[in-house]
Amino acid sequence: MSELQVVDETTFDELVLRAGKPVLVDFWAQWCPPCHQIVPILEQINAERNDRLTVLKLNADENPAITAAYRVQAMPTLMLFQHGRPIWAVVGARPKAKLLKELDDALLAAV
Template identity: 60%
Template sequence: MSLSTVTDETFQELVLDQDKPVLVDFWAQWCPPCHMIVPVLAEIAEERADTLIIRKLNSDENPLTARNYQVMSLPTLILFRNGSPVWTTVGARPKARLLADLDAVLQTADA
């Protein structure tokens, strides 16, 4: 499963206006760790398709959105819920750790 892409123009509709939580992967072509995390995110997107949306945003091609959310390093993952960022992490991380962090944030938000 490939991850769907979002741009400066589609960010509002495809991220902020969604009913489900949306994890956005801010990445760039020149960034090796960005490429390392893609298979992990694709697996999570497939496994959690009913509860979580994952999108990719190329920071070089969409600088406005990256700047709006103060993305300084890549990859940066930002979890949005009800149109607001609720969690951010920088750098590639193992799937188990990423899922544990996401679950903790999502469970706290559900409480």
């Protein structure tokens, strides 16, 4: 399993807002235990669905402008972007099956 690619304030526009496919951004913090718990699930999803979805991680403490711009107030926050705009967000870790169902539902609703 490979590590998730990191996005920050200098690469957010290119990697998230101008991406050619949906992007799931994991807003996380080093001090947040659930943030660390969900990483293996996100790595699995990234490996299994990398042909149609990109999963990136953004350290909320190190990127306060983006965190504030998208009103992220709790960690982890997972936010799904499509065509440069957020279409879905959820706070907290969850099992892989539940997360995949929620992602699929959000992508179908956005079509």
